Amino acid sequence: MHSCNFLHHDLKPNNIAVGVRQKAGIVYLINFGLSKQFRDPNMHMHIPYINMCGLTGMAVFTSIHSHIGWELGRRDDLESLAYILIYFLCGSLPWQSCHQEGRQDVEEDFVLKLKQQINVHDLCHNLLVEFRKFLEYVCSLSFDDKPDYNYLYDLLMVSCHKRDSRKTHHLIGVSMVGNQAARIDTVHAMHTTNLAYVELGKCYAPTTFMLDTNKEFPPDCTLRLESESDIARLAYLDFAGGANAADVA
Numbered sequence: 001m002h003s004c005n006f007l008h009h010d011l012k013p014n015n016i017a018v019g020v021r022q023k024a025g026i027v028y029l030i031n032f033g034l035s036k037q038f039r040d041p042n043m044h045m046h047i048p049y050i051n052m053c054g055l056t057g058m059a060v061f062t063s064i065h066s067h068i069g070w071e072l073g074r075r076d077d078l079e080s081l082a083y084i085l086i087y088f089l090c091g092s093l094p095w096q097s098c099h100q101e102g103r104q105d106v107e108e109d110f111v112l113k114l115k116q117q118i119n120v121h122d123l124c125h126n127l128l129v130e131f132r133k134f135l136e137y138v139c140s141l142s143f144d145d146k147p148d149y150n151y152l153y154d155l156l157m158v159s160c161h162k163r164d165s166r167k168t169h170h171l172i173g174v175s176m177v178g179n180q181a182a183r184i185d186t187v188h189a190m191h192t193t194n195l196a197y198v199e200l201g202k203c204y205a206p207t208t209f210m211l212d213t214n215k216e217f218p219p220d221c222t223l224r225l226e227s228e229s230d231i232a233r234l235a236y237l238d239f240a241g242g243a244n245a246a247d248v249a
Contacts, residue, residue: 001029002074002147005041009034009072010057011080013087038073046144047071059111060096061087067112075141078152082135089127094118130159 001008008015008029019026034056039046050071057066061083063076087093095114120139124132134155141147 001035002038002077002149005037005039005044006032006035007038007072007074008032008077008080009036010062011077011084012058012061013084016084036072046073049143055108059108060093064112064115067108067115071143073141073143073145074147075138075143075145078138078141078147079135082131082138085131085134086123086127089131094123128159128162130155130162 010031010033011029015029015031017028017030018024019028037047048071052069052071054069055062055066056072057080059067061080063072063079065076065079066072083093095111095118120132120135124135134152137152138147
């Protein structure tokens with residue numbers, strides 16, 4: 001859209017649609033009622049910076065500059081996109097609970113205050129680092145800067161590859177097999193599978209990431225299994241050995 005010299009001005013989940021069947025991988029932007037041309041299509045002269053009046057777009061997803069009333073640029077569409085991605089991944093944004101019945105001005109002011117107070121690290125603390133870099137980059141742009149779209153695209157591609165590289169096993173049970181071994185049952189892609197057999201008194205190495213918290217786990221760490229609770233703890237970790245836990249004792 002930016003390559004066609006227009007800004008959307010109202011990016012939010014309600015204005016994003018996904019194709020079906022053969023077009024399931026295509027994302028569509030809809031509702032261009034607030035869209036605005038930001039540069040001349042022939043001379044590529046950018047519109048001048050001015051102080052506007054009032055907020056443009058939806059308070060939850062609009063940029064900080066929109067709250068303040070500044071003329072919006074490409075950076076502001078991308079800031080809204082960053083908020084949308086965080087919303088999709090986390091399920092909510094910190095300022096979504098700021099509803100004041102009948103007081104839209106109070107709600108908008110409170111949302112702005114929270115957006116200004118919450119730093120990028122806190123906002124993205126449970127996400128892959130690429131999402132923090134995305135938001136930091138777009139917030140660093142000046143009004144008429146041309147964003148490095150290739151850089152932003154690469155960040156999103158890296159984050160997708162990271163997520164795809166992790167197994168999506170979900171723990172459904174840990175059962176003892178005799179007195180010294182256990183079977184860890186998981187569900188993967190809606191099918192029950194057997195993830196691993198482990199034995200008490202031996203050590204096993206989890207991979208770098210913990211499935212339940214999405215946080216880094218020391219890659220050189222091994223867990224010695226002394227009890228059923230240790231096995232349950234290990235069950236939440238993705239195993240370096242694939243379908244079977246790797247015995248590194």
